[in-house]
Amino acid sequence: MAVSRALEPPKETMGPGEWMRKNLLSPWYNALLTVIGLWFLYEVGRGLAVWALTRARWEVVTDNLRLFLVGQFPPDQVWRIWLGLLIPSFLFGLSGGLWSGAMRQFAGALGTAFLLLAAMPASWSTRGWLLGNMAATVLGYGLGRWGYRRPWGNRLLQRIALSGWILSFPILILFLYGFQGNPSFPRVETSLWGGLLLTFLLSLVSIVLSFPLGVLLALGRRSGLPALRLFSILYIELIRGVPLVTVLFMADIMLPLFLPEGLRIDRVVRAMAGFTLFSAAYIAENVRGGLQAIPEGQIEAARALGLNGFQTTLLIVLPQALRMVIPANVGQFISLFKDTSLVAIMGLLELLGIGKAVLANPAYMGLQQEVYLFVALIYGVFSYAMSYASRRLEKTLGVGER
Amino acid sequence: MGPRSSVPFWRNERVLQIAAQALFVLAVALVAGFLYSNLVHALHRKGLSSGFGFLSLEAGFRIGETPIPYDPGDSYARAFLVGVLNTLRVTAVGIVLATVLGLIAGVARLSPNWLIRQIAAAYVELIRNTPLLVQLVFWYYAVIFKMPRIQESVSFGRLVLISQRGVALPRVHLTSVTYPWLGVLGLATLLAWAVWRVRRQYQESTGRAGYAWLAAIGVWVFSAAIGWGILGPPLRWAEPKVVGLAYEAGAVLTPEFTALLVGLVVYTGAFIAEVVRGGILSVRKGQIEAARALGLREGQILRLIILPQALRVIIPPLTSQYLNLAKNSSLAIAVGFPDLFSIGKTIFNQTGQPVPAVALVMSSYLAMSLFTSLLMNLYNRRVRFLEK
Incomplete structure (x- = not known):
């Protein structure tokens, strides 16, 4: 008995010309809207680009970048924030390795962001910290991937990651707040x-x-x-x-x-x-x-x-x-x-x-x-x-x- | 033996429920009592009362913008009323404009035109992902303050002037023929309605297009134009002028009001656009x-099929957007617009009375919220009822 098979529907293909006609140009008022939209984009884009590249004084941002990031946190104590940041960076990498999907993309984005920021003009110590954080992310990711393939490792590492996330929070706060009278971790008031x-x-x-x-x-x-x-x-x-x-x-x-x-x-x-x-x-x-x-x-x-x-x-x-x-x-x-x-x-x-x-x-x-x-x-x-x-x-x- | 007597009271669900509630009420009462005694103690220590007697005292501070006559010699109560009216003013105008903007942007997001769709999506995403407060200070300090000085006001057809001192609109005056002209308009409307009915009946009886709306609008415009020709212009407007360092002969929106209004409208518009889009998409293909x-025809489909069904989905979230706009207007304090919260805070700073100040401000907002949701619920019920 011959199996009758339904023909597949013809594939819809649309050339760029047809796409433009369908999405931008017809009927006549759509063409008009397209022209108006293009003009609007051109004016706004040109105005913004000219302002941002020639007139804007971005040094207000670059000069005060530390203030924008950590406020009046004592500059000689900023290393504590960097050090504390290593924990979430590592955990993001680890979670990215252990759980697929959004977490993996996130870990990738984070590592890339650290790398890109390190390429920006900054002091060498900042760059070092940024690269260190990137290394922590990569390390965590590697560990996560390594454990991912092993059933026992996966289970164990997932537990470690979860408790790490829960614990990282009070640890971070302690890192920032410090201890009264401790010379290496002096108290930094919340103000x-x-x-x-x-x-x-x-x-x-x-x-x-x-x-x-x-x-x-x-x-x-x-x-x-x-x-x-x-x-x-x-x-x-x-x-x-x-x-x-x-x-x-x-x-x-x-x-x-x-x-x-x-x-x-x-x-x-x-x-x-x-x-x-x-x-x-x-x-x-x-x-x-x-x-x-x-x-x-x-x-x-x-x-x-x-x-x-x-x-x-x-x-x-x-x-x-x-x-x-x-x-x-x-x-x-x-x-x-x-x-x-x-x-x-x-x-x-x-x-x-x-x-x-x-x-x-x-x-x-x-x-x-x-x-x-x-x-x-x-x-x-x-x-x-x-x-x-x-x-x-x-x-x-x-x-x-x- | 009934079940009642077989269950000991510590396993009896009814007894347990009552006991749990009694325990909860006791706990709440204990905490409240503890907080209250602390409050009384603290107020006593600072020599503060918690009554509203100070409201009749002289306020003694200036308010930048007053919809009703007010001077620093007036009472705190009147100062507070000015704040309430300012909030209502910006909320009312804001709701109307945000609805229009949101409708346009929401429809634009579904436009068959790819470019328009992208522009609308960019607007919605940009606005929704940044804080309103940042947008407000941006409008105020980075847009309106950077406008030309008042002597160099930007003019749109000499009817609208814009500068860092705000926006000046023409003031509309009635003339001697305004009321007769309104009569003409009434007659025109009646005539148009008659024409509409006749054409409509023609369409219904013959099945041929009667162009009822087209004919009615044509008749209306024609009659109105004749009225204008015979009677003369029914309205006169005074163009705004710059005299010294102020606007004259026009309705002036202060920079603070403008920044707050623009900020609220642009922000809420983006949210309303999403509501509208969701509503239209909810109508099945x-x-x-x-x-x-x-x-x-396409217009009829929109009017008779899409809108009535979409409105049902749109109205509840739209209500909460209106309420959000009203509540968000309390950020006026960041741009120095004297709204209800800002004046409440000034009153607190002057009198040092925390309890009545907070109570006044909060109960005013609460009343506004409850009133708005009541109105919208009534309207919502009507829409639902009519459609079913």
């Missing part, structure tokens, strides 16, 4: 932390702390206990109804009043508290969306298996719900990262605050365009990297496909 | 193909 370093610390701490709080609030809002539910709803709606600046303002002026006499917390910690309290409400709403999407049958099945309420939530509901809301939560983390710029209003010297402080220097008067564009560029690069990583992560985990 | 098969 001296600044620039990109402070931006990173603020966002990291707030993200790490607000996530569990948000999950708890979401569970509270879905709980069967009216008292808990009411409390969670009130908290979430109150926070979501007011702007972040007012929450920061409250954290700044009210928090010290709420604490017992004699207990003082510094401004950086107050800002972190404000961000955490604010972000938790938004995380809670995201997580609630995930919780609501879990089919009732899952919970009934868990009950039938004899799990109690606590186990059901922890082992059945939360793992599924949290995976579902990864995109939304990463979006929230990105906006938290961008929102850390608001501490400039409180007078802290994170990236934007340092920019303002640099502009206050008479030597760099009137260079707002250069400074703010540079600040925006840094924020843009990191936000874009995060949203890219999130999209890759969604694909790897199959969010929305299961 | 089959719907559009079916409409085409029924013989609807």
Whole structure:
């Protein structure tokens, strides 16, 4: 019996001429739009290029690069930041070797970025540190790849990497904060932390702390206990109804009043508290969306298996719900990262605050365009990297496909 | 024996639930009480009260921009009202403009034209990946401050002047024939409606194109033009002029207001563009193909098939974008625009009263948020109801 086979559809091929006609030139108003678009791009591009290459005084950025990166961190202690940075660099490489997909690309991008930065004009010690970090990434990657092929090594190294990530955080903070009276690791007060370093610390701490709080609030809002539910709803709606600046303002002026006499917390910690309290409400709403999407049958099945309420939530509901809301939560983390710029209003010297402080220097008067564009560029690069990583992560985990 | 008596009370779910809640309430009350006693203690130590009595005292500070008459001799309450009105002003204008911009950018992202699509995507990505605060200070310090001085204002057809002192628009005056002319417009509308109905009936009874809209608009424009010819110009506008170091005879937007408005509109517009794009993409392709098969024209497909279905998807996220815009207007303090938060902070700095200042500011924003979401929920319900 002859097997009848359907003919494959003819392949669509489009020459460049046809592509242009289809996408740019027809009908007539599209051609007009194309011309207008080209003219707009030409004008903007030419204006920007001429300004950036001839008129802009980029020395305001290059002269103050250290300020932009670490603020007023004592220059003779900056080596601590570099040394601390070796840990995440290594861990990024290791994770890239162990987990494929987005992580691998990320590790590759990081190593390349270190190499490219080392090629920039900088002092030899900076270049050395950059190359050292690149070496750490490569080393971690090599180790990860080596372990990847061995089943026991893979499992072991993955555990090491995970605990490394968890431990790296307090270690890094200790590295930066130092110890009172220790000559080789003197205390560096948080008021001296600044620039990109402070931006990173603020966002990291707030993200790490607000996530569990948000999950708890979401569970509270879905709980069967009216008292808990009411409390969670009130908290979430109150926070979501007011702007972040007012929450920061409250954290700044009210928090010290709420604490017992004699207990003082510094401004950086107050800002972190404000961000955490604010972000938790938004995380809670995201997580609630995930919780609501879990089919009732899952919970009934868990009950039938004899799990109690606590186990059901922890082992059945939360793992599924949290995976579902990864995109939304990463979006929230990105906006938290961008929102850390608001501490400039409180007078802290994170990236934007340092920019303002640099502009206050008479030597760099009137260079707002250069400074703010540079600040925006840094924020843009990191936000874009995060949203890219999130999209890759969604694909790897199959969010929305299961 | 009933199940009630067989379960000991420590395994009884009802008892456990009540106990857990009582424990939770107790814990919250304890923490709140601890914080409250600390607060009272701290306020007492600093000699502060927590009442609102100071609101009737003289404010004593200047405000750069006042929609209602205000001078430093007025009370704190009035100063705060000025801030509230300023916030409402920038929010209202911002919402309208951001919607227009977002609609254009969202549709442009779906344009069949590749170049337009790319430009719109670049706009959305650039804006969404940088902080609003950086954009605001950029608009204020790096764009508006770098504009020419007021004597060298850039002029657009002599109607709009732009300089580092802000934007001057023409002020529109009514003339003696404005109201008669409005009457003419009313008549024209009536006539156009009649023509529309006649042509529409013609189309429905014969099945041939009646061009109802075209005819109606033609009749309306023609009647309005005749009215203009007979009565003379119904509106007069005064061109803005530079006198000394200020604008005269025009509506002036201050640099602070302009920076805040442009920043909020450009930022929110990018987010609204994504909302609009998502809404349009949510309409299934089959719907559009079916409409085409029924013989609807592209304009009709957009108006009758795509928009009603897309709106349902668009409205809830659009509401939250409007609320975001209102809340984000509190960043006005970075460009020195005297909005509600900025004036609240000034009041705090002057009086040193943290509790009432924070309470005032927060409850105002909360009221605004709740009110807006109430309105949008009502509208949302209407759209849903009509479409089902």
